[in-house]
Amino acid sequence: MNTVHREATGLRAVLSAVRSAPIADDAALDEIFARALLGSVAEPGDGLLGRAIDAIGAAAAAALLLDAASPAAFADALTAAGGSIDAREAKSGLERWTPRLDHGAFARSLEQAARVGARLLLPSDAAWPVGVDELGVHAPLGLWVRGREHALDGSSASISLVGARAATGYGEHVTMEASAGLVDRGFTIVSGGAYGIDGMAHRSALASHGTTVAFLAGGVDRFYPMGHESLLSRIVDTGAVVSELPCGAAPTKWRFLQRNRLIAAASEGTVVLEAGFRSGSLNTAGHAATLGRPLGAVPGPVTSPASAGCHRLLREFDAVCVTDAEQMAELVGGARARSDARALGPEPDDRGMLGTAMPSDTVRVLDALSTRSPRELADIARRCGMTPSAVMGVLGGLDALGQAKRHPFGWLRAKCA
Structure with missing residues (x-):
């Protein structure tokens, strides 16, 4: 909570600008900041993050992320609050979210929201x-x-x-x-x-x-x-x-x-x-x-x-x-x-x-690839919100299908994909 508040203090003005009502207290400030931040590091519908928030709340989940908590510490915090998550799941989630922590980009996003009148x-x-x-x-x-x-x-x-x-x-x-x-x-x-x-x-x-x-x-x-x-x-x-x-x-x-x-x-x-x-x-x-x-x-x-x-x-x-x-x-x-x-x-x-499987992680990896500019594994993982190991597994399959190809400087999406 304190970590979140420290990060939010310098953003109080811009956070107030994207809310239609005054921010009542520090707890409200922490909640607004945390949900805005977590929404910027996770892909829509991330069920693991949803489970974390259900267990410990958005502010506590954001604090763990900002404090660079270990997978074990993250899992322990959720388990202590009655949540169900193991260290393996926590490791996967942290590997997806942490590379997207960019405080400068986050601040610019909030400022842009205020400029266009978004709430x-x-x-x-x-x-x-x-x-x-x-x-x-x-x-x-x-x-x-x-x-x-x-x-x-x-x-x-x-x-x-x-x-x-x-x-x-x-x-x-x-x-x-x-x-x-x-x-x-x-x-x-x-x-x-x-x-x-x-x-x-x-x-x-x-x-x-x-x-x-x-x-x-x-x-x-x-x-x-x-x-x-x-x-x-x-x-x-x-x-x-x-x-x-x-x-x-x-x-x-x-x-x-x-x-x-x-x-x-x-x-x-x-x-x-x-x-x-x-x-x-x-x-x-x-x-x-x-x-x-x-x-x-x-x-x-x-x-x-x-x-x-x-x-x-x-x-x-x-x-x-x-x-x-x-x-x-x-x-x-x-x-x-x-x-x-x-x-x-x-x-x-x-x-x-209606009961058929949604498109797999393949869709997300293809979205993150370019047909012109080769991208390194870490960059692809950050763009699609997946772990590097999961991305590598998908890239191997795409390579075999001719939908992606290796390059000396990374990976490219095949133009026919």
């Missing part, structure tokens, strides 16, 4: 979207928000509308009508800010003077995709743009997949409006199903590959067939009416699409 939302805040807590140890440590912090506080019903980036005219038309109709019924529209279905869901909500929230896979200081900078700026004016990643963080394939769990968890139901057989929006659907949230899918022409994913959800995974805003509202409205009596489903795990 750090914590689980103890009234505006916190409580649905994300159902992610258990994989829940976000904090959320960076630009716009209205209370956009997802539960005061109004919310529904996520997701689908393919390469949307057809049919998919965009259905999305436009659905989003507008749901706004008219008092719903907040949640999506991922991407091209295609996501963008149309946001635009229609704005055109109908409704509230919409976009979850990003990178920092909220630089909107992605760049072609949606104007759209995301408009969302900030009346809704919110949200990310669990600190300012300056770049979007990667792994982070998009992890972002999808927040879209599903922060809303009361998910509807896939148009999706190919392997569309990334099916990953969001998988998270919704794992959480026990209502899942709907809009059918399309049976000859259209762009609707094959929706048909797969309907045929194989018991999604509810919905065709308009009224049916989508019923899908979520029924769940909201039963929410007080519904027991929580099984704790989400590291699995994705």
